[in-house]
Amino acid sequence: MNQNQRRGRGWFSNLQRSPSGSNSESPNQQNQGITSISANSKGRSSYIKRPLKGWSSMGVVEGSGSRNSQDASIVDTCDERSRPSPMGRSPGTTLSNFAVRHNVCAPVDDTSSMPFEVCSVTTIGPFEIAQDIVMLHSSSDSSENEITQPMKTSPWKEYSLNMRVKTQTRILHHGKLHHGQDEVSLHESPEHCTDRIPQARKASPKRESSCSDHVVGKTQTITTFDICPKKHSTVVLKRSLLETNKEKRKDIERSMQGHVILRPGMVLLRNFITHADQINIVKKCRELGVGHGGFYQPGYSDGAKLSLQMMCLGKSWDPQTKSYEESRCIDGAKPPTIPDTFKKLVGEAIHASHAIIRGSTFFSRKSSIRNPADAIPWMEPDVCIVNFYAQSGKLGLHQDVDESQESLKNGLPVVSFSIGDSAEFLYGDDRDADKAEKVELKSGDVLVFGGKSRLIFHGVPSIVKDSAPRFLADEADLRPGRLNLTFRKY
């Protein structure tokens, strides 16, 4: 895996939804010369074959990372934090015309001076997005591989729009669409595009290398997010004994389901965190979360936001720079330290995962693993990223690769606590939601992934609404949603 492929948790952001939910297309955007989109034999990528007549590539590459390899376009999408393009924030736009805008909407006199040789649209997973583009650009020059029908009906669509500049592929945009509900709207008319030409022709911005470059002396005032807002009503309805017992029974059943080795180096400890500890964690996160360096909605310098609230403990991780810093880029706040009680639980979880491995078939005489710590090395965290997902929150498939080379090389595990509503959790070797395994992470579960699984792709496509155990709302005021803490060693 090269350096470029190893950078950063890639996140999906919410894309703007069109108010009408329709793909509006202005007449002069139809049939403008993108002739076909085809899939390669693996069905993973599709290409826009020629630029539009009279219009040339604009090369709007804001927020994209340049790549050294032409092949990088598919694989590397994973380590770009996906973000809506600046286009995504223009009202009344459609996805299809996003492609138009990026690839073909700037008028030029001399097409031979076009800086871009090829444009591609990479779809990861289902092809509906490519089909959308085909539909909207009404292909005339169809190839046999042309995508005319959605191949899958999976609810998720992921895509990247890439532009190849000489030998480099730039990712213009990466995103994820929710089929049926979220109509993405990224259309912008060519007239608008021309306004952007001078800016678009500037050299592509370099990724900021450090927080100080990124902030350039400016700080923002951050409004912290309260994960446990006080209830409006002072009347607290007591739960019936029946309901309480039902929850306890469910809890016992769950703990009896036991712990699972999901794959070598990856252990799920079901219901590992006691109710009392869950409540303490929520309360502590709430206390830290409303203070300096507390929860905020992270994002990028272009204004795009992640679909969650985040607080860092120990060191501050920044989505824009994809690096850990001693203080937070946006406001200079020093992250709170990781409470000792949290660290103790992390240690217990790693011990428990060793016990599971020791007793498992993975750890047999035939196995090359002689010591469970070879499968999941010991780790004392100095960083914790605390995420709070509202019920609509999500996080795209990504790898956690911003920790030190030492930490990654040794496969020091990520230890992840889940509290509150359950999450659908995807994991696998590729950044491909269709190929990924799925497991539901419930309140109290701890997931440990290290060793051979340290660099798995993982993500949270959705939160299971109203699945949190009642005691969290009753006794800790946790709002609907999911609290997740991932501990790492930088």
Ligand SMILES: O=C(O)CCC(=O)C(=O)O
């Ligand atoms: O919420 C989760 O379970 C995963 C969080 C995660 O992958 C991350 O914060 O890097």
Ligand SMILES: [Fe+2]
């Ligand atoms: Fe992660």
